[in-house]
Amino acid sequence: MSGGRGRHFARLAQHLPGRRYGSTYRFCSGNAVRLFTSGAAYFAALIERIEAAKTDVALETYIFCDDAAGRSVSDALIRAASRGVRVRVITDGIGTQRLPLFADWQAVGIEHRIYNPHLFGRFGFSRTHRKLACVDDAYAYCGGINIVDDYDQNGTRLPFPRWDFAVELNGPVVADVRDAFDVQWERIRIGHRPALTRPAVGGATPQAATTRFVRVRRGARAGDMRALAEPCVAFVARDNFVNRRTIEKAYLTAIGQARSEVLLANPYFMPGRKLRRALIYAAERGIDVRLVIGRKEFAMLDYAVPFLYRTLLKAGVKISEYEKTMLHGKVAVVDSNWGTVGSSNLDALSLMLNNEANVVLVLHPEIDQLRQGILNAFNESRRxxxxxxxxxxxxxxxxxxxxxxTYRIAMKLLTVGGYD
Known part of the structure; x- marks a missing residue:
């Protein structure tokens, strides 16, 4: 990574200082990041942290499945609650069925709330599509991995593990993930967004955290990336209250600032005009733009998404359709210095309706592994x-x-004209 690009992404972070619970987000340094490329590795790490929990475990997921993977996580939660740890779980009313293990949770004192139990509820059509966990305010998890077996797809056996990602976080950003869970927990209870005002991490304001990120050490050589800027992390949540377009804006900002490469993998690629134009403009100015798109889950999207290919291909965007197994990861890398891992698809439901959560990484070494994963998927896909x-x-x-x-009209109705 060149010093110039390091300064460039430091300036990018400077433009996104954010506010607590505001319509933007903050970067903070001093975080350890661990990248998972499979559910098996993610579940093992999560269970290990739950087994060591002393005071508090919080878990939010769209799908909690009563299979081997789900039962192993459930058993760890039950053991934690049995030894006096406060355990809270949020599941989605449509993504997760009413499971027998819910009774087991209740028996040991696990607190469980369901987001929008019906298809159209007090939160409208929205779902909680987030995959989050916090343990003792020390470790947080975010990504696209549901609590479900890697090989299971609606009762059928996948030929290879589901292609997906998650991250474990340890550091100041954990408080942001915990705050987002607490807001959701109270929102479900009272039916709207509560006004929580937790103090900033370590007494630092978001502006101070950003200043630490962009600080340049005196006398540093131009090519010394570690001296030019510290690795930083931002937790980026989307809801229907004050963070309506936060994740979309994170993508738009990074793509707009790209200098050499944009790599993007997503299972449901139906973004609005702004994001499509950003990709087209990037390709037209000579950026290597590559898209890896998932298939064979929803027939409607399999037929609808190719309608978008024409303008993208003409601009020079490279597109591959991934069919090796189920592509479920929602990830992107820009210029090898910016990356995101999360739950947000690039479609109307995720960008306009659902509660979603992504983590943005800047200058973290894990970005190289994420980039290679996307490139491998691109090369294994049908160009x-x-x-x-x-x-x-x-x-x-x-x-x-x-x-x-048909998709566009349906989404415009569901988003009350918000989807373009």
């Missing part, structure tokens, strides 16, 4: 060739047009 794409049969073109416009 979309512009000439073959343009030669599609008329019937397929019509089907793509109908599927896209």
């Amino acid at each position: 979309i060739d512009e000439k073959h794409y343009e030669a599609r049969p008329a019937g397929e073109r019509l089907l793509n047009w109908i599927a896209y416009n």
Whole structure:
């Protein structure tokens, strides 16, 4: 990583200082980050932390499945509650069925709340799609991995483990994840956003945390990245109150500042015009833009998404469709210095309706592993060739047009015109 690009991303972080619970987010330094590339590794680490918990465990997930993976996590939660640890769990009313193990939780004092128990509830159509955990205010987890077996897909066995990511965090950013969980916990209880005012980490304001991030050590050589800027982390949450477009803005800012490369992998790629234009403009100014798109989960999207390929391909965006196994990761890397891991798909539901959470990493060494994972997936995918794409049969073109416009109309209705 060059010194110039390090200063460039330090300035990028400077433009996003944020406020607690505000419409932006803050960066903070001094965090340890651990990247997981499978559910098996993630569950093992999470269970290890739960087993060592002394005071508090908080877990929020869209899917909690009563399978081997889910029962192992559930058993760890039960053991923690049995030894006096406060355990709180949030599950989604649609993503997670009413499970027999809920009774086991209640028996040992695990506190469990369900977000929006019905398809249309007091929170409208929105779901909590976040995958979060906090243990003793010391460790936090965020990513795209649900509590479900890596090989299971709606009752069928996948040929390879689900392609997905999560991170473990240790440091000041943990307080931000904990705050987001506490807000959600109270929101479910009272039906709207509570006004929590926890103090800033270590008494530092968000501005002070950002200043620490961009501090340049005197006398540093231009190529010394560690001297030019510290690795930083930001927790970026999306809700329907004050953080409506926070995750989308994080993507737009990073792509807009890209100088050489944008790598993006997402299972449901139906972004609005702003994000599509950002990718097109990046490719047109010579940036290497590569998209890895998941398939074979929802037939509607399989037909609708290709409608977007034409303008992207003409601008020079490289597109591959991943079919080796289920692509569930929602990740991106820009210029090898900025990366994000989280729960947010790039579609109307995630960007406009659902509660989502991502972690943004700047200058962290884990970005290299994330970048290589995306490149490997791109190379293992079916590349979309512009000439073959343009030669599609008329019937397929019509089907793509109908599927896209049907999706677009449905999303505009659900988002009350917000989706473009």
